[in-house]
Amino acid sequence: MDLKDKNVLITGSTRGIGLSIAKRFSAQGANVILHGRSEPKPEVLAAFPEGTKFITGDISDAQAMKDVLTALIADVDHIDVLVNNAGIVKDTLTIRMSTDAFADVVNTNLNGTFNVTQPIFKHMLKQRTGVILNMSSIVGLHGNIGQANYSASKAGLIGLTKSLAKEGAMRGVRVNAIAPGMIASDMTSQLSEKMQTTIKESIPLKRFGEVDEIAQTAQFLVENEYLTGQTITVDGGLSL
Template sequence: MTTENKTVIVTGSSRGIGKAIAIAFAKTGANIVLNGRNPIPAELIAEIQSYGAKVHTILGDMSDFDKAKQLIDETKEVFGSIDVLVNNAGITNDKLLMRMSEDDFDQTLSVNLKGTFNTIRHATKVMLKQRSGTIINMSSVVGLVGNVGQANYAASKAGVIGLTKSAARELAARGITVNAIAPGFIETEMTDVLSDKMKEVAVGQVPLKRFGNVDDVARVAVFLSENNYITGQVINVDGGMVMNG
């Protein structure tokens, strides 16, 4: 599927990976719906428009079932279709298990996993009628291998993988593909705060001996939207950090 004049929703698209994905799709000529809990930066909207793309912003926390419905309904009303849904919105709240509160765990799963379910749940109604659509869920290599201090985050991202595979099986008959991307260490505001020592340790775990960048992830999202014979897969963008053989 070419995404020219198609409609692409990217949740959590005000910065980092989500921002890069939105820009990558704008360059293909798609209509872009930006989403975040806080106002979308004016410079991002201007950049997307500079590629000739139509852009619409819808604010809201996707862990709220009704807000997710509003995102889908308003997108359909504005652009007439929903061709690609990228579930990128997510949070981290890292603590060792013995210090992790119930709220620390619940909030992370609510945003990362339930939020992904919420948007899929509402978008499928539109995509089933269209008999087409692409859903791309953002997981993480942590969801595959775990990580110290990230039990909540790892559980949420592992859950996203299970959700992805189940949705892929349910929706395939109507021509809808569902895949997940599992980034490794990617240069974002989240990795900028790491100390040089921590970055050195992290890079030591990556066979390519460097962090990835947000465009590495964005290109995979566009690729998945263009290939309608890939579904139920988890694509690692991690420099070889996790090799499943």
């Protein structure tokens, strides 16, 4: 699918990976629709053409998202690409993790993705075209200490991706996932220099990934018409 003039909704697109994908897709001529829990900072909107649409809402609130997305579809007429990027972390060892901390992460990252996807997926099936990208993680494939809730949610996204891909294929809707490794971000910048060095030594390419390298992968998955049901790992070889 050529991104030019396509309507693209990207959840969690006010910073980090989501913002990088939005900028790259906009540069390709897409009509990007930004999303966040609250209004974006002026400098975020300044990076996009005047009139760029923005929607707010907590993706874990199913009814609220259904209402917002129904109104959005009526406004723009069609959604060509959905990128499910929004998510949260609440890391701690399993023996210390509260049931609320586990439920909150799963409810946002997995259930929230479903809440956004279901109405858009129905819309794409009717129009017989569309692409959905789900942002998983290498911890969804391999697990990680202190991230039982996050790992479970991201593993669930891979299963969701495969099921949606099978359901959507007959109507021309493709669904794929990206599993990033350690990506340079606000979160990694908070790690001590010693910890960053230790982690980088465990990565064959000896560095953290860049957000635009995830955005490049997202563009590839949208444009390649023969890819569906796949989870593309972008981790510098960390999971080898």
